[in-house]
Amino acid sequence: MRDKENGDPGRPGSQSSLKSANQHRVVRALQMSGELTQAEIARRTGLAPATVSNMVKELTAAGMVKELTAAGMVTVPDGDHPGQRGRAVRLTRKMGLAVGIDFGHRHLTVAVADMAHDVLAEERVELAAGHRAEEGVVQAGTLLDAALDRLGCGRTSVLAVGMGLPAPLETDTGEVGGPSILPGWVGVDAAAIASDHLGIAVHVDNDANLGVLAEHMWGAGRGTTDLAYIKLSDGVGAGLVLDGRLYRGRGGTAGEIGHVTLDEFGQVCRCGNRGCLETLVASHVVIALLEPSRGTGLSIADVVAMAENGDAACVRVLADTGRHVGVAAASLCNLLNPERLVIGGELALAGDLLLGPLREVLARYAVPSAVRSLEVRVAELGSRAQVLGAVALGLRSALPA
Ligand SMILES: [Zn+2]
Structure with a gap:
């Protein structure tokens, strides 16, 4: 997060840049994990507990984070003693959304999550087997707008999109390789046409990578x-x-x-x-x-x-x-x-x-x-691994540098 208060985030060693860098670290740690206690934030960022407490107060006042009243929803167990668990802290919806788009053989699913890793909306349609890539991308945009509409948001709230395709991806060109069960996508730079159409950065990855991201974030990993x-x-x-x-x-x-x-x-x-x-x-x-x-x-x-x-x-x-x-x-x-x-x-x-x-x-x-x-x-996660993996890819791609 840039420090908007003094407009001088870059001056090394100054109190203002330290404060900005610390906010950045807290936000990044929360975005990585979805939800953390203040003790966990301190351990992951290396910041002193008192500093974390101040950061959380500031970010809460700015509407960027919220503290939950009970810590029963912590999604990242990492061996804290129960007595050290405070209230869970998460990023608010104001911090933006991430989207997952999953093209299957005959279906298309779009899911929207917040930076606390909660999937808020999901839309699904059947697809014609031989559809062209451009048609698929237009459908994805329509589903995305429907999902965002239900959340009272627009595309400007979306920080990044992850997309999965049941096809090999040529790593040097970004093109969808063949033979594929999606013949209308072969030779197409899927990330480029989806980014162009949606007006948001779209990242594409293969099914095994999406699977590990989904299981790591929400499943057996x-x-x-x-x-x-x-x-x-x-x-x-x-x-x-x-x-x-x-x-x-x-x-x-x-x-x-x-x-x-x-x-x-x-x-x-x-x-x-x-x-x-x-x-x-x-x-x-x-x-x-x-x-x-x-x-x-x-x-x-x-x-x-x-x-x-x-x-x-x-x-x-x-x-x-x-x-x-x-x-x-x-x-x-x-x-x-x-x-x-x-x-x-x-x-x-x-x-x-x-x-x-x-x-x-x-x-x-x-x-x-x-x-x-x-x-x-x-x-x-079974058959939901792909769409959740696409959401996880979107969440990871939205991480501040
Ligand atoms: Zn082989």
């Missing part, structure tokens, strides 16, 4: 600093939050765990390599293994239901899937030593039928110290 998320669906990919930040790598390719080689002479993968993890565990591979004996037209939900009813083949295939993922995840844990591994995507429906064998293989192949305190959990 809450409260972690180093989180790995593996999405197991028709595509397989990992999203990584390292040291509290989304890790994309130099060109945005980090997390391509689906293309880790497990069998050098195995099936040819869509990436051109052979025996990638994805060729062993993608949803359609799991189903193809079972269809000869269990009939055609199966879904992953069917396979999980049959396994839960004791079908030996379904149990075996889900367990083997967990083992394959475990081999690749063991390497991931050796390299990155995350504190939690969250398994998402439709195969996460299998729960411990898949996670049990995965944990066994992790224990066998990973360096013991890399997984000793590792928790492996099922993702919590």
Whole structure:
């Protein structure tokens, strides 16, 4: 936040710049976490408790933050003693909004959240499968305006937009790659056309990155600093939050765990390599293994239901899937030593039928110290992971520098 009172935020070492920088740190810490007690703000910003107390008073007077009367809604548990918990502090709606736009195969969802990380409105429509990118963006603008209308706000309240597309993104050009289940978007710079149309900065990311952001903010990864998320669906990919930040790598390719080689002479993968993890565990591979004996037209939900009813083949295939993922995840844990591994995507429906064998293989192949305190959990957000991840991307993009 700029210090509007004296208009001199830049003079280093002066009381005025210190005050402004401190306000900036408090606002940033709140925006990162959604809600914090004053003790938590002090710890995260390194500011003295008395300074934090003054900052909160000033920001409250300016209508930028509010203190809740009870601390029962704290969303970021981090081991405070109950006696140290004060009242929770959050940013007000005056501090702006963040938006998530999620394009699915046949639907479009737009969600709006405040800087306290509360999702305030959500709108959804069906989409024509072959729609052009421009048509999709116009629809998104219409839904966004409807959602903002319900909140009594306009587009000027929106600080940033996150957007998810079920398609590969070319990291050097920003273009949507092919082949895609959204053919009308191939070759389009999605972030550019959406930013142009909406008049707001739009950031686009892939499904695994959106998944890890959503689970980190609202789901099974809450409260972690180093989180790995593996999405197991028709595509397989990992999203990584390292040291509290989304890790994309130099060109945005980090997390391509689906293309880790497990069998050098195995099936040819869509990436051109052979025996990638994805060729062993993608949803359609799991189903193809079972269809000869269990009939055609199966879904992953069917396979999980049959396994839960004791079908030996379904149990075996889900367990083997967990083992394959475990081999690749063991390497991931050796390299990155995350504190939690969250398994998402439709195969996460299998729960411990898949996670049990995965944990066994992790224990066998990973360096013991890399997984000793590792928790492996099922993702919590299910089919909402994408739109919530887009909102989380918007919230992160709205952070002050
Ligand atoms: Zn591959």
